[in-house]
Amino acid sequence: MFSQASRKAIFRGASLLKTRTMATAVRDSSLPKEYGGVYTVTLIPGDGIGKEITDSVKAIFKADNVPVKWETIEMSGLNEDQASTKKQIDEAVRSLKRNKVGLKGITYTPRDQFHRSLNVALRKELDIYASLVLIKNLPGVPSKMKDVDFVLVRENTEGEYSGLEHQSVPGVVESLKIMTRYKTQRVARFAFDFAKSNGRKQVTAIHKANIMKLGDGLFRRTVKEIGAAEYPDIDVNDLIVDNASMQAVSRPQQFDVMVTPNMYGAILSNIGAALVGGPGIVPGGNFGREYAVFEPGCRHVGLDIKGKNEANPTAMILSAAMMLRHLGLEERADRISKATYDVLAERKAVTKDIGGSASTTAFTQAVIDKLQSL
Numbered sequence: 001m002f003s004q005a006s007r008k009a010i011f012r013g014a015s016l017l018k019t020r021t022m023a024t025a026v027r028d029s030s031l032p033k034e035y036g037g038v039y040t041v042t043l044i045p046g047d048g049i050g051k052e053i054t055d056s057v058k059a060i061f062k063a064d065n066v067p068v069k070w071e072t073i074e075m076s077g078l079n080e081d082q083a084s085t086k087k088q089i090d091e092a093v094r095s096l097k098r099n100k101v102g103l104k105g106i107t108y109t110p111r112d113q114f115h116r117s118l119n120v121a122l123r124k125e126l127d128i129y130a131s132l133v134l135i136k137n138l139p140g141v142p143s144k145m146k147d148v149d150f151v152l153v154r155e156n157t158e159g160e161y162s163g164l165e166h167q168s169v170p171g172v173v174e175s176l177k178i179m180t181r182y183k184t185q186r187v188a189r190f191a192f193d194f195a196k197s198n199g200r201k202q203v204t205a206i207h208k209a210n211i212m213k214l215g216d217g218l219f220r221r222t223v224k225e226i227g228a229a230e231y232p233d234i235d236v237n238d239l240i241v242d243n244a245s246m247q248a249v250s251r252p253q254q255f256d257v258m259v260t261p262n263m264y265g266a267i268l269s270n271i272g273a274a275l276v277g278g279p280g281i282v283p284g285g286n287f288g289r290e291y292a293v294f295e296p297g298c299r300h301v302g303l304d305i306k307g308k309n310e311a312n313p314t315a316m317i318l319s320a321a322m323m324l325r326h327l328g329l330e331e332r333a334d335r336i337s338k339a340t341y342d343v344l345a346e347r348k349a350v351t352k353d354i355g356g357s358a359s360t361t362a363f364t365q366a367v368i369d370k371l372q373s374l
Contacts, residue, residue: 041101042095042096043058043104052306052311056316059368060368063368063371073091075107089118089125101293106119106300123156128286128293131265132297134318138314145276148275158178192227192231192234195256204236204255206260207240207264208240210240292326294320312352318340320336
């Protein structure tokens with residue numbers, strides 16, 4: 001289990017090319033290592049383009065001799081066998097409990113009422129309570145807005161994603177939104193710790209307390225109380241989620257760190273991705289007391305381009321760099337991030353989603369070539 005000190009976020013801010021804004025999360029010297037300092041990491045390719053973009057990371061790590069060994073676990077939301085799905089979740093949980101750290105593609109969530117979200121199930125089983133998404137302009141990536149640089153911290157385990165709903169009578173469905181002071185306090189502290197460690201000056205609580213006065217009111221009040229009592233050097237304010245969405249598309253430069261209940265963070269991460277170039281470039285990670293799982297911050301499965309070799313692996317590569325920094329391999333993280341930024345800035349081998357024509361594998365090879373020249 002992480003110590004009190006190591007549970008606090010160890011993030012450091014600096015210039016984009018030094019990639020310190022690619023988060024260095026909670027880490028602990030007890031993370032499992034093999035002889036010779038090799039880390040074993042759980043790899044969950046997921047559905048859609050997951051295998052293609054995690055293969056990019058594997059190729060880059062191999063080319064740069066990164067001391068990581070993969071334990072691959074297959075977990076798919078496309079599986080219709082409930083018993084098999086449960087077995088996959090159990091296997092993934094056991095692997096992550098062994099290794100403490102994972103890299104994950106997005107798993108598909110069927111609309112069928114009998115299928116639960118594997119993403120949500122994994123976070124709940126391991127109590128991975130804080131999602132971190134970095135919304136930032138990258139060099140060479142066309143975007144609707146300039147000078148965007150804000151962070152979304154999203155509570156991962158309750159709110160609208162509590163998964164408690166039933167049909168009381170035919171045609172009447174009751175969904176329970178659970179909000180607790182304890183879980184709001186810990187995600188608030190995560191957000192303030194991130195802000196403090198990165199030299200960020202403001203944390204904004206996103207809510208709908210004008211309508212959901214008790215649940216969202218508790219969230220809003222708790223975040224502001226934590227800020228005032230424990231982080232007096234950081235400004236804390238709040239915005240209603242619909243206003244925050246409007247402000248994000250009109251003047252996103254005003255935001256620094258947002259802390260949100262689960263569903264609002266999901267919405268704002270998609271808005272943020274659209275501002276800076278799309279879901280293929282937004283990295284992210286999920287953190288608990290003992291475990292961390294890194295995945296693209298804008299959770300699109302990409303079933304429509306599966307197997308076409310068109311996917312942009314940037315978000316997965318940068319999420320993997322966040323993972324390396326979490327493991328203490330900061331020099332490796334910086335090299336891989338810089339190589340990725342350089343390829344994007346040169347625009348000679350960029351993917352279709354950001355105006356290029358390169359394939360996933362061509363982009364990956366360009367990053368590997370750039371690494372060899374650094």
